[in-house]
Amino acid sequence: MTTSNLPGGDHDEAREGGSLRAVLEGAPFQADPHAVLRQLTDSGAAHRCEPDGAPPQLLVTGYEAARQVLTDPRVSKRSERAGLEPGWLMSGVRDEVGVDYMLTVDPPEHTRLRKLVARAFTPQKIDALRPRTKEIASRLADDVLAQETPELVDGFASRVPIAVICELLGVPLGDWDRFRWASEQIVSPVAGGDREEAYVWMSGYLAELIAGKRADPGQDLLSGLVTDTADDRLTDAEMVGMAFLLLIAGYETTANLIGAVLHGLARQPELLKALRADPGLVPTVVEEFLRLDGPVLTATERFATEDMQVGDVPVRRGDMLLVSLAAANRDPARFEEPDSFRPGRSAGHVAFGYGVHYCLGAPLARMEAEVAITTFVRRVEGLTLAVDEADLEWSPGLLMHGVRRLPVSAVLSGHPNDR
Numbered sequence: 467m468t469t470s471n472l473p474g475g476d477h478d479e480a481r482e483g484g485s486l487r488a489v490l491e492g493a494p495f496q497a498d499p500h501a502v503l504r505q506l507t508d509s510g511a512a513h514r515c516e517p518d519g520a521p522p523q524l525l526v527t528g529y530e531a532a533r534q535v536l537t538d539p540r541v542s543k544r545s546e547r548a549g550l551e552p553g554w555l556m557s558g559v560r561d562e563v564g565v566d567y568m569l570t571v572d573p574p575e576h577t578r579l580r581k582l583v584a585r586a587f588t589p590q591k592i593d594a595l596r597p598r599t600k601e602i603a604s605r606l607a608d609d610v611l612a613q614e615t616p617e618l619v620d621g622f623a624s625r626v627p628i629a630v631i632c633e634l635l636g637v638p639l640g641d642w643d644r645f646r647w648a649s650e651q652i653v654s655p656v657a658g659g660d661r662e663e664a665y666v667w668m669s670g671y672l673a674e675l676i677a678g679k680r681a682d683p684g685q686d687l688l689s690g691l692v693t694d695t696a697d698d699r700l701t702d703a704e705m706v707g708m709a710f711l712l713l714i715a716g717y718e719t720t721a722n723l724i725g726a727v728l729h730g731l732a733r734q735p736e737l738l739k740a741l742r743a744d745p746g747l748v749p750t751v752v753e754e755f756l757r758l759d760g761p762v763l764t765a766t767e768r769f770a771t772e773d774m775q776v777g778d779v780p781v782r783r784g785d786m787l788l789v790s791l792a793a794a795n796r797d798p799a800r801f802e803e804p805d806s807f808r809p810g811r812s813a814g815h816v817a818f819g820y821g822v823h824y825c826l827g828a829p830l831a832r833m834e835a836e837v838a839i840t841t842f843v844r845r846v847e848g849l850t851l852a853v854d855e856a857d858l859e860w861s862p863g864l865l866m867h868g869v870r871r872l873p874v875s876a877v878l879s880g881h882p883n884d885r
Contacts, residue, residue, distance in 0.1 A: 490515075499867065500792060511776065511779075522786065528777055530800070533794075535768065536823070570766075579704065583708060587827060603841040617874075619871050622728070623872070628721070634687050636688050637675065651663070652665060730759070731839075742879075759867070762792075765788070769786055794816050848875075850875050
């Protein structure tokens with residue numbers, strides 16, 4: 467492919483791959499990643515990038531190519547299986563302090579870890595959390611809407627999932643602010659500095675928390691894991707990694723999803739009106755926002771363990787494979803009018819991934835988003851942005867996608883039952 471027609475493309479310098487990397491790190495991509503990804507998808511299903519000092523990378527944008535990479539046994543989460551040093555990140559740097567967890571290992575290790583934790587995410591367990599999630603969402607919605615200019619990310623979209631995941635794991639909610647800081651640093655596109663400090667702090671905190679659960683277990687998920695007596699139970703290190711993953715994934719992605727729907731409601735007054743008239747539409751609306759404006763731009767890094775081909779592009783052993791979930795979810799070869807908001811589409815998006823690493827917490831994220839949005843729309847008859855659309859700030863980098871602040875003007879419902 468060429469980059470001459472891409473926003474921010476370097477027309478005169480560097481190799482094609484270096485130019486592509488510059489495009490993906492440039493201001494136009496951060497402002498509107500979907501526009502840049504669409505141009506890439508239209509030019510091919512996969513695109514090579516060879517940044518200096520890092521493994522060659524392949525950005526996968528086509529829907530079928532994405533599903534291929536996410537299920538191919540020749541693709542590994544472990545860079546050492548591809549002949550590289552361990553710990554390479556999609557940012558093109560090495561992670562010196564990373565924690566191993568379910569997302570970073572292959573079967574059979576992954577199969578064992580997932581099986582041990584999956585019992586906490588059964589439909590029955592998720593449904594049992596629904597009443598408490600509604601209580602949390604109701605309190606937070608009332609609090610944020612009492613503000614003169616409600617800010618819906620920090621005041622609502624972020625706080626619902628962190629409260630739920632902290633209760634699920636048995637983490638004191640009073641530590642929320644520190645956890646949010648650590649989570650944001652860890653998913654930052656740049657390693658080093660605060661990122662390393664966040665890794666060290668969270669790992670140490672979770673180790674102490676797990677030791678406390680072992681001495682005085684409760685009814686939460688971590689207590690259940692530490693008191694497990696099965697032969698294949700988690701080691702202490704694996705338990706830290708698991709809690710680490712669940713806290714970050716359980717907060718960051720769901721916060722972005724709730725924020726995306728709220729942003730959409732502020733832009734589409736007819737949608738808010740429709741959801742107030744029929745709350746039963748909320749699940750299909752959440753599902754379409756997952757496809758159209760999902761919380762994760764790019765799946766975490768994978769590595770080719772042998773030569774292969776993705777789309778029309780040859781892949782060499784040692785190449786890093788980056789699957790753009792956002793691009794795949796708007797691939798016109800799979801979705802009709804992919805940039806249009808059309809609730810009720812047939813299933814098939816890859817917002818939660820695909821294959822063995824399909825998001826274990828997807829049912830929890832869906833439930834939280836549905837409860838949060840249903841609770842919120844009951845309280846407002848009108849919702850508009852309090853700033854210009856162009857002034858909204860978005861998460862930086864290739865990994866997460868979400869609005870960071872969402873100040874709005876809200877017209878509250880005067881109906882006594884809308885609480």
